[in-house]
Amino acid sequence: MTAPAKLAGFAAALLLVFGGATVAGGAIGPDREGSDAAAGDGAMAAHGEDEAAPDPVRGLAVSGGGLRLVLNETELRRGRPSELSFSIVGADGRAVRDFEVEHEKRMHVIVVRRDGQGFQHVHPVLGGDGVWRVELAVPDAGAYRVFADFKHDGEAQTLAADLTVDGEAAYQPLPAPATSADAGEGYRVRLNAGAARAEREAELRFTVTRAGKTIRTEPYLGAGGHLVALREGDLAFLHVHPEDGGEAVSFLTEFPSEGRYRLYLQFKHEGRVHTAAFTQEVAR
Numbered sequence: 202m203t204a205p206a207k208l209a210g211f212a213a214a215l216l217l218v219f220g221g222a223t224v225a226g227g228a229i230g231p232d233r234e235g236s237d238a239a240a241g242d243g244a245m246a247a248h249g250e251d252e253a254a255p256d257p258v259r260g261l262a263v264s265g266g267g268l269r270l271v272l273n274e275t276e277l278r279r280g281r282p283s284e285l286s287f288s289i290v291g292a293d294g295r296a297v298r299d300f301e302v303e304h305e306k307r308m309h310v311i312v313v314r315r316d317g318q319g320f321q322h323v324h325p326v327l328g329g330d331g332v333w334r335v336e337l338a339v340p341d342a343g344a345y346r347v348f349a350d351f352k353h354d355g356e357a358q359t360l361a362a363d364l365t366v367d368g369e370a371a372y373q374p375l376p377a378p379a380t381s382a383d384a385g386e387g388y389r390v391r392l393n394a395g396a397a398r399a400e401r402e403a404e405l406r407f408t409v410t411r412a413g414k415t416i417r418t419e420p421y422l423g424a425g426g427h428l429v430a431l432r433e434g435d436l437a438f439l440h441v442h443p444e445d446g447g448e449a450v451s452f453l454t455e456f457p458s459e460g461r462y463r464l465y466l467q468f469k470h471e472g473r474v475h476t477a478a479f480t481q482e483v484a485r
């Protein structure tokens with residue numbers, strides 16, 4: 202199968218989200234605009250799935266597709282376990298409750314600091330009151346993004362909001378690009394991304410080793426691994442899932458623009474989930 206054909210077949214499941222600031226700006230704003238955008242987005246998404254076109258921008262806006270992310274806490278205390286709770290509110294102002302299972306969960310939450318540090322991926326529980334709750338401990342101060350990734354009415358969405366953690370933040374520059382990363386506990390991950398170019402299909406192949414030996418990962422969220430990619434500067438969110446890569450954990454994706462991205466690979470081995478982070482340079 203040719204690479205483009207593979208990508209086409211994969212696109213329905215691909216939560217690739219991006220686009221320019223113009224589009225994002227349109228999606229952010231008063232409810233009225235959000236609702237207007239909703240009709241258009243929905244139509245585009247339905248069409249897009251048929252056509253295997255990339256999804257519209259995601260992860261930059263707090264509302265879209267007629268839905269809004271409402272965080273009940275926008276500030277957490279540093280270091281101690283806190284409850285993060287939120288709702289996804291529809292155009293009628295009510296909390297949405299009918300979410301669809303995607304990648305084994307009805308809601309995926311990613312928390313990451315603005316500089317790409319402190320990545321966490323958690324799965325909250327939906328209460329009868331329509332509120333999602335999860336315990337979260339964030340060790341470092343600073344400004345964070347909370348991404349709520351879910352599927353509703355057949356449409357995959359990622360909405361995001363800001364969260365602050367008290368104290369003085371010690372932001373760090375994005376680590377230099379590397380093809381190998383430490384995942385802790387003796388695990389090391391190698392990345393082969395070829396020459397990644399903007400707006401071109403890219404295959405990201407990860408090989409996991411422990412004590413120098415290649416290991417085969419265990420299923421995690423219904424796949425061989427889980428990958429989140431965030432663009433440096435605005436944290437535009439790209440959430441992809443793997444294709445069959447044999448020994449490697451392999452993903453197909455398309456970077457929307459040149460620049461640097463932080464990739465967070467999560468894999469499971471011997472019942473535990475590990476994370477390896479990479480900086481990926483994408484050329485024009």
Ligand SMILES: [Cu+2]
Nearest residue numbers: 306308309310
């Ligand atoms: Cu998840």
